Amino acid sequence: MSELLNNLIHDARIWQGHRQTPTRQTTESTGYHELDRQLGATGWPVGALSECLLDGAGIGELHLVLPLMKRVSAAGRTVFWVNPPYTPYVPALSQAGVALSQVVVIRTSSKSDTLWTLENCLRSPVTGLVLAWPGHLANRDTRRLQLAAEAGNTSCIVFRPRQAGQHSSPAALRLDLTPAPRQGLQIRVLKRRGGWPGQSCQLALGDRTGLASTDTSRIIAGPWSDASA
């Protein structure tokens, strides 16, 4: 068999029905056992692109990557935030244990600058993790980023709107994020390298607001009770 085909099979990039080789790609645990289990005992792929598809901020999307961010920054590697939609809030990051000296926020003004910046960050050995909000991405742009992440052996997590999930993407991992009851996060695996997609799980992220989600008795009901009634 040709060398190319052998490579494809051994790297678990091709389906073989019942006999699926486990992927040899290095991964970083997500920090959530339930999610790791659903991803076939792996985690965030290193040296590849991951996509998180979500509609609105505030459903726990940053908490999903927080364990990885914490680990990367503690290891002395830089976390780049490229074009975040809002300001990463320093007291909360610091409270969560992220080393702030390793966090660099980059804002670009044009589409081509964004792609260029992402590529440069991904190829550099100082980079541990790149979080990107690139806006609209064409398929060939995603491919460029995927190649850059492979070359630099860095993790890149791209946040995109959910409608992008209808189109194919060369990313190694694609997660569809929706809110779940009790401030949880519903994760559906749209694609993962070396395994079948379609798994889903719920993460209880209710404690991100600082209180156990059940404990609502201490809240003083505002004037909303009147307004909503």
Add this chain to the structure above:
Amino acid sequence: MLWLYLHFPHLLLDHVRRSRENPVATAIVEGSPPQVRQACPLAQQQGVSPGMRLKTALSLVPDLAIAQLKPSQEHVILEQQARWLYRYAAQLVLYPPDGLLLEASSLLRLYGNLDSLWQALIQAASRRQLTLRLATGLTPKATRLLARADRGQCTQDTATLTRTLNQLPLADTELEPGTLTRLRRLGLTHLGEVFQLPPKELARRLDPDTLAFLQRIQGSRPDPQAFWQPPHRFHQHIDFICDVEQTQGLLFPLHPMLSELEEDLQWRQVDTDRLQLTLHHRDGDTQTLSVCRSGPEHRASAFLELIRLRLESHPLNAPVCAMALTVTRFLPRDTPSGTDLLGETFDLREAWQTLTSRLQARLGEQALQQLAPHADHRPERAWVTTPLQRPRKPGAERSWSHPPARPLWLLPAPEPLQQSPEHWLAGPERICSGWWDGRQVQRDYYTAQLPDGQVAWIFRDVRDGWFIHGWFG
């Protein structure tokens, strides 16, 4: 004492020709009506000669490239030559507009003999594409005359040097025209014949200044020299024959300038992190680009890459007729070692500097930010942006603990709450602060989940308005 004189017969021409990739017939023009002052060999082959009227020269060579230079520029260009020559000799004297004198006897031990010093100078000049005439001599004035008359020989033999000097025609001695005519009428044609006249007679027949000049040539009267000291900054200036309209055209002449800078930094054993590039436009405007690197560097290729990125994002707003490169900030050089105390390798530090410098060159310095906490109770003031710096010690910073939970996202400005929340999760937390600086806030913060599942950090202000201030991402 042995002196060495470097005469650059067409320094200006060599200077402007450096910025051209392919040689064309070039001439330096000055005065009004304009006259050709220096012509390159290519132009001379076609009949252009110094002293010719510009009109004549143009009718001979229609596509002659013409450069017009101010006298003040000549001095700057000569200093550029002194700067590299300073690496070969410590005691230098500038002889504007086109000569440099150096004291050679103290160098002979370093170079072994005069021959190797001579060869080193010739090689250095040819590397810089400079036309050079060298001469040795026993006094500064004599050396200068020999070099300008192109009678220089690589020798330190006193007899030979005296003989050559004696055979120098009087026309080459830079004496005043009146004195020259008088000496010629006396039947004297060579310098040696004048030297044989008794000094008293000379002073009486000519004038005391001429006698002093002749005695300085011979060395019987002291001729103190003011030695040149290099300034503690790097400055290179280049003039273009024709205006440069595209950034690509600037990169080619930048290459030798940056190589010169690299060599200069190498000799001083320093680095720099800040270059200033000044572009002069035809209408007198100047455009200054300052190119910064986040760490010290000396390699020309690294600077060229940064300047290329910088020029790509800032296109030229007018054609450029001259360009200058200035460096005033010098940093002592670190010796690269394996790993430092904190276990950080040199490679990683360099990679960080390369990455951030590249990003800043293209996106602007403000595009990259680091964040730091700030002691203030008002949420929008509890953080500041800090200039970029390489983190030194991982995990050494103090972790900030806020008893109440804070959201990971903060909105740039509070937004009005449009829909009523579904669940109330926490609150209220009253923040009332800032009465001292006129930006007082009095807010009750709640954590609530909106109908579409987003967990928001909302507040009610004094006027009973409800706003979203953050998201629990």
